[in-house]
Amino acid sequence: MQANFEKVGRVFEQKSQKKTLKPASFRAKTIFVEFDELSTLARAEINTLKSYFSKDTIKVRLPYEPKATSVKRVANFFASTNNEDFLTDPTGSVRWVAFYTHSINFEYSQKIDVNAVWWQAYQAYKAGETGKLTQEEIAINETRNLQFTKISSEIELLQRFCEPTDNEFLGEFLTVSEIHERLSQLSPIKTNVILLGKALQFLKYERTSKRIEGSKFPKYGYYIIFNK
Template sequence: MVKYRMPYDKHVEEHPHMAGFVASVNGNDFLTDPTGSRRFLPFEVLSIDINRARAVSMDAVYAEAKSLLQSGFRYWFNDEEIAELYHESEAFLVQTAEMGLLLRCFELPTTDSDCSYLTTTEILTYLGTYTRQPLKAKRLGEALKRVGYIKVSRRRNGGSPLYVYKIRKILPCPLLQSCSSNM
């Protein structure tokens, strides 16, 4: 059971926790939540034997599922399975403009001496000079985390600590070359 308030209801109530959803999509990039989601179990189907699929008794499938549920079968994911699901789902994520620009203009530093320490806003401002697309700090932060950039707290000129990323600009910026070749 799950407790939640339905839209326009006054009180929180218990509701059975159930769901079922099957879909097909064209293309591999359809997940839009880079923070991870246990709601979707994406996988690629390479072929379907339609005659064999039609021969499966759905009544038997539902009977087996009901039997497993009534026997106490663990139907939820444990932490290890969640980590595996997130890892496998990455192949199905939509690449945001922020991720694409980040991958083209920056790279992970190999040493502390060849890196800059930039805030999300500073990175966003830099990327914004090369595109007319509206960029979002939240999506850039998610992209930075997903790629593996390290967020650290640093002081600048003795001021308050700021959260910055260890990052290395690719110079000259590859976007500068692609912009000039398109003109």
């Protein structure tokens, strides 16, 4: 059994001043795909890749077929980077299994029988192994990925000036926009409201609702203490 391997020089193609992902067809015919430019990707491009990884089926127009059909994605992706904080989503990075590689033993091609590797994988498949992480494994991986997550300005400012509380008498009840406005008064560092909401979630601030007199709708926000 042979594995189809593809080294993707550029995941994104430049078309009319806009970067677009390469055609989906290689994800249906290539078992292993290596991205060799992960450290050069912008945050938006890395976030695009997340949806790229998540799709179990893809629509592809096969040769000589009049229209696109749904096929199973067989591709598995891996990449390397010299940046330790390449993960940018504070709400979670379950699609990434990150680890340090200190060295490579290039004698593996002589010492490891690739047929035995495929036999082991095939036996696991026959035994019912799905290849998907359990909830416990996902939780462990999320914790481990924290060391590779870039700490945003929003997280840093919340850790510097604020702390969560579930005591309505100790804290103020503020929406994300109100917290954003308050932080802008305390620091010249610019923040983003959407990223601030993700930072609150990352730091385990509990989002709740409160009825405001004179308003038809509940107000959603957080009980928060601003440190003086």
